[in-house]
Amino acid sequence: MSARLGHENVVVGSLAQIGRCGxxxxxxxxxxxxxxxxVRETVRQLWFVGAMSLTIIMTxxxxxxxxxxxxxYHVLSIFGGTSATxxxxxxxxxxxxxxxxTALLFAGRAGTSVTAEIGLxxxxxxxxxxxMMAVDPIAYVVAPRFLAGLIAMPLxxxxxxxLSIFGGxxxxxxxxxxxxxxxxxxxxANVKVWDDVINGxxxxxxxxxxxxxxxxxxxxYTTPPTSEGVAYxxxxxxxxxxxxxxxxxxxxxxxLM
Amino acid sequence: MSQRKSYAAGxxxxxxxxxxxxxxxxxxTTSVVNSHQxxxxxxxxxxxxxxxxxxxxxxxxxGVRVGQVQSITLxxxxxxxxxKLSIDRKFNQVPADSTAVIxxxxxxxxxxxxxxxxxxxxxxxxxxxxxxxxxxQPLEEMLGKFFGAGGTADAFGGSFKVTAHFTxxxxxxxxxxxxxxxxxxxxxxEVKADxxxxxxxVTMAINxxxxxxxxxxxxxxxxxxxxxxxxxxxxxxxxxNSLKDGDQLVLTQSxxxxxDLIGKFLVNGxxxxxxxxxxxxxxxxxGKH
Amino acid sequence: MIDTVQAQxxxxxxxxxxxxxxxxxxxxxxxxxxxxxxxxKVTAIMGPSGTGKTTxxxxxTGQMRGDAGEVWVDGKxxxxxSRDALFELRERxxxxxxxxxxxxxxxxxxxxxxxxxxxTRLPEVLIRNIVLTKLQAVGLRGAASLMPxxxxxxxxxxxxxxxxxxxxxxLILYDEPFVGLDPIALNQVLKLIRTLNETLGLTSVLVAxxxxxxxxVADVVYLIANGKVVAQGDPKTIAGNGSSWTRQFFGGExxxxxxxxYPADDYGQALGFKQGAV
Numbered sequence: 001m002s003a004r005l006g007h008e009n010v011v012v013g014s015l016a017q018i019g020r021c022g023x024x025x026x027x028x029x030x031x032x033x034x035x036x037x038x039v040r041e042t043v044r045q046l047w048f049v050g051a052m053s054l055t056i057i058m059t060x061x062x063x064x065x066x067x068x069x070x071x072x073y074h075v076l077s078i079f080g081g082t083s084a085t086x087x088x089x090x091x092x093x094x095x096x097x098x099x100x101x102t103a104l105l106f107a108g109r110a111g112t113s114v115t116a117e118i119g120l121x122x123x124x125x126x127x128x129x130x131x132m133m134a135v136d137p138i139a140y141v142v143a144p145r146f147l148a149g150l151i152a153m154p155l156x157x158x159x160x161x162x163l164s165i166f167g168g169x170x171x172x173x174x175x176x177x178x179x180x181x182x183x184x185x186x187x188x189a190n191v192k193v194w195d196d197v198i199n200g201x202x203x204x205x206x207x208x209x210x211x212x213x214x215x216x217x218x219x220x221y222t223t224p225p226t227s228e229g230v231a232y233x234x235x236x237x238x239x240x241x242x243x244x245x246x247x248x249x250x251x252x253x254x255x256l257m
Numbered sequence: 258m259s260q261r262k263s264y265a266a267g268x269x270x271x272x273x274x275x276x277x278x279x280x281x282x283x284x285x286t287t288s289v290v291n292s293h294q295x296x297x298x299x300x301x302x303x304x305x306x307x308x309x310x311x312x313x314x315x316x317x318x319x320g321v322r323v324g325q326v327q328s329i330t331l332x333x334x335x336x337x338x339x340x341k342l343s344i345d346r347k348f349n350q351v352p353a354d355s356t357a358v359i360x361x362x363x364x365x366x367x368x369x370x371x372x373x374x375x376x377x378x379x380x381x382x383x384x385x386x387x388x389x390x391x392x393x394q395p396l397e398e399m400l401g402k403f404f405g406a407g408g409t410a411d412a413f414g415g416s417f418k419v420t421a422h423f424t425x426x427x428x429x430x431x432x433x434x435x436x437x438x439x440x441x442x443x444x445x446x447e448v449k450a451d452x453x454x455x456x457x458x459v460t461m462a463i464n465x466x467x468x469x470x471x472x473x474x475x476x477x478x479x480x481x482x483x484x485x486x487x488x489x490x491x492x493x494x495x496x497x498n499s500l501k502d503g504d505q506l507v508l509t510q511s512x513x514x515x516x517d518l519i520g521k522f523l524v525n526g527x528x529x530x531x532x533x534x535x536x537x538x539x540x541x542x543x544g545k546h
Numbered sequence: 547m548i549d550t551v552q553a554q555x556x557x558x559x560x561x562x563x564x565x566x567x568x569x570x571x572x573x574x575x576x577x578x579x580x581x582x583x584x585x586x587k588v589t590a591i592m593g594p595s596g597t598g599k600t601t602x603x604x605x606x607t608g609q610m611r612g613d614a615g616e617v618w619v620d621g622k623x624x625x626x627x628s629r630d631a632l633f634e635l636r637e638r639x640x641x642x643x644x645x646x647x648x649x650x651x652x653x654x655x656x657x658x659x660x661x662x663x664x665x666t667r668l669p670e671v672l673i674r675n676i677v678l679t680k681l682q683a684v685g686l687r688g689a690a691s692l693m694p695x696x697x698x699x700x701x702x703x704x705x706x707x708x709x710x711x712x713x714x715x716x717l718i719l720y721d722e723p724f725v726g727l728d729p730i731a732l733n734q735v736l737k738l739i740r741t742l743n744e745t746l747g748l749t750s751v752l753v754a755x756x757x758x759x760x761x762x763v764a765d766v767v768y769l770i771a772n773g774k775v776v777a778q779g780d781p782k783t784i785a786g787n788g789s790s791w792t793r794q795f796f797g798g799e800x801x802x803x804x805x806x807x808y809p810a811d812d813y814g815q816a817l818g819f820k821q822g823a824v
Contacts, residue, residue: 040265044651047264051271090286121650129647132607133661133709134633140664155275162278165286184286191287201282 024218027138028146034136035143042144049110049145050152054159056109057102061160064097065089065167072168073176082172086183087190089168094196098161099204100249103212106153107241111216114145115237118220119230127221142221146213153209154202161201199256207248212241296346297324298383302357302370306439307338308393310359310368316342318372323348326370331440334469336493338440342370344381352377356389368393393439416443416462417502421476421489426457427512429478429487435461437491442467445489461489463500471496477510487512560585560717560749561606566615567773568601575601576612577773583717583766588743588750590764590781592757594795594804597770599753600644603719606751607639608632620716637665640710640718640748644725646702648694648709654681655690658709665713680708684738700731707738711746718742720752724759732756736763757796769795771803 035042068089076082118141121127130137165187172178191197216237223233304310307329316324324344332339344351354375361368381387426448435443443463451458463470473494480487494508561583568576575598583589591599604610605617608624617624622635648657658677662668668676681687684704694702703723710718720739724732740763743750754760760767761781769777769784769791776791777784784792794802810816 043268044264046271047268050275051267054271054274094282124650125643125645125647126649128609129641129643129649131609132636132639132641132643133664134636135661135664136633151272152275155272155278158275158278158282161282165282187286193283193287197279197283197287202279 020222021214021218024221025214028143028214028217031136031139031143032147034139035147038140038144041140042147045144045148046152049114049148050155053106053109053152053156056105057156057160058163060101060105061098061163062167064101064160065093065164065169066171068092068097068164069168069171069176073172073178082176082178083182083186084190085168085172085178086187089172090165090187090191091196093161093164093168094191095200095253096249098157098164098201099208100245102153102157102160102205103208103245104242106149106156106209107212107216107238107245110149110152111212111237111241112234114149114213114216115220115223115234116230118142118145118217119223119225119233122221122223123225123227123230125225137221142217145217146210149213149216150206150209153212154205157201157205203256204249204252207252208245211244211248215241215244297343298346298349298381298385299327299341299343300381300383300385300387301339301341302387302390303332303337303339304357304359304390304392304439305337306359306392307340308359308368308439309361310340310370310393310439315369316344316372317369318348318351318374320371323351323372329440331438331442331467333466336438338438340370342387349380349382351381353379353381353385354389355381355387356391357387358391359393361393415465417465417468417500418446418460418462419500419502419504419506420458420460421506421509422451422454423457423459423476423478423509423511425511426459426478427480427487429459429489429512434488435463435491436488437467437470437493442491459489468499470500472498472500472504473508474500474506475508475510476506478512480512558582558584560620561751562616562618563602563605564616564618566605566612566617568598568605568610568612570598570601574773576615579615579770579774581768581775583749583751585749586743586747587765588739588752588763589766589768590760591751591753591768591770592755592760592795593770595755598773599770600721602770603641603721603751603753606717606719607636607641637661637713638716640713640715642703642706642710642718642720642723644722646694646699646706648697648702648705650694652694653690654686654692654694654697654705657694657705658712661709661712676712677708680712681705683711683742684708685734698731700727700734703727703731703735704738707735707742711742711748714746715748717749717751720750720754722753722755724754724756732759739763771795 069085072085072088073082076084076088118127121141127137127141130140169183173180173183219233219237219240220230223229310326310329312326312328314326315322316326324342327341327343329341330339331337340357342357351372352375354377356373356375358371358373359368360371375389429445429448431445431448433445434441435445443461445459446462447458447460449458450456459476461476470491471494473496475492475494477490477492478487479490491506500506559582561581563579563581566576566579566581567574579602581602591602593599601610605612606619606624608627611625619635620638622631624632624635627635648654649660652660655677658680659673662673662676666673678687678690681690684707686701686704686708689697689701689705694705697705723735723739727735736759739750739752742748752760752764764781767777767779767781767784768775771791777789784796790803793799794804800806
């Protein structure tokens, strides 16, 4: 009896949380026009959220590309199809690995820091101080971080994909001896701008960027203003973003492809 | 203040880098040319067999892309595939007597239409018709002098059923396409072993549109490409009577193991090929010579 | 209920609280609270911990709204203001947070300049002059380029004070301004509160426990307990007005109207001595 009640509470609680998150998104969206006054703050956040994530994104992109090159070379060599290495690396990266891995890294690197930062601003009354200085914290603190995440994700994803292809090229062509021309021509023949780069890469990463940023600012803004609260909120950001990204990935793949 | 400027500069650098990566990905790694949809004109060509040719496959002259395949349809009542080619308006000086050939880029690559220029002084125009064509040569056909094709499946709007007996169906399964001249005309609806004759009975559902197939046509099981799935190919016969629902195709050609074929034509006993997706089964004609 | 009897003439009160009733988590914080903050004076709000002194400040700034009753600030009913009007009002109120609440991303100068940059389009020279003037007033002009993490608690509070007065507000609210300060810093803050109040002619409200400090700085003291004002007057005389509340609070007695024991069931019963119970 009480267990059933507990389940219902979990369900109702999660639904309520999603509802609150949606309402919060509405508040952010209505605050975005006002946040254009704080365009400098958006630029500053873009630096922290985007440019500061470049190192990890580039490193991981390179290694993912190298692993893909290695794995695909060995699998494709069974069928004598190593010439397809380039196109399969590119397609795998554009359609799935690029957006998803970038999103997961972004949630870990930028999402958590946004949550922790906003959570600590709340815990140290900085949010309340802004309210008291007649500055809307949604417009000044939340919206710029949300926008920065939205802008940064596709850009990071492009950088990730570029490095992946470089990594795949490095392994397949320079180390394993796939012909350079075949690698590129096969890739250019099979990758479509609209299907793979725009739908696969840009749209997915835009949606992922928006979702991760929303979860991060929401968790930070609504966290209880204590050290445990901030710690929990940071964890929840990673967990919720990862689940949301992977679930949305399926939905987006089904709709966009 | 200076702090702010460095953020702005760094962020600007980041944005430029991101967009540069996007432009690079979009132009250098994709077929940006392929998706170019400029002014074009359409000509059609008829092929006895389009093989694996797909819509939007490139049309090339001397290996350079000049357009793409717009549509592939089977002409009702004929066993030829009608292919509409959309050619870029820039390339409007294709001689009218040019030949359209279906080529394969590499062993595993996609197929494309190549145009070999003729010598006529008049050029192909919109709605033009190319009379000279060369069809694709399925691997099995090249190797074993058989007939057959490949293509994409489609089947709506009612169908009739015919059966055929095969001594070996390889990996043919329910849902596999039934093709004529390379274009899909139906699908395999049932595969079962005959307890008396000890062979396989394959029931095929063929689209009602194709109700003029001669009743002495032959059915053969082919593999699409080297590692593709298997399908049933119908080779029309010469009988004046058409196939009806419930008819049986008497002439059949069972699945052939690629390894055996290669073994037959090349050096004896070199059945090293373990690739080909394991389409082995019980009573295959083991590599005899 | 609004304009009933008042201790001070109406025009003298910048903030008037009438019949304020607030419940938080089922606990009554204010029960029909009436209170006036006179213009141009330093008013101290005192009371045992947990009586909602900070909550009262939040009501004045509109961060919280009561379940019943009204809060009037400079002739405006805070509870009925729209968000924009509330923000307009807040621009004229300075608020000093207990933990200073400096923006950790900015240095001292930018922290003080923050409200100016957000609400005005003043030229950089003017902003610089205003900020340096305010920093000079709190004695920290030399610390303009430090980051908040490099400041001691007393310095951070003085920076926060400079930020709170950067718009020359009509009202400044101090939330526990003396907590955690050493005697020197405490006296510095005391002196600042006094001089700011006199030189800028603003109204100060401070929430604090430190009796000695309040005696030095406050003109009016309200003692709040159990959601009501239990004593009011000037700090010299309020201690001697003879009520049990003031005696306990100012005398620092452990037991009295505020019990030493948190409400509990019978002690003897809890320990298992049955005959002691019932």
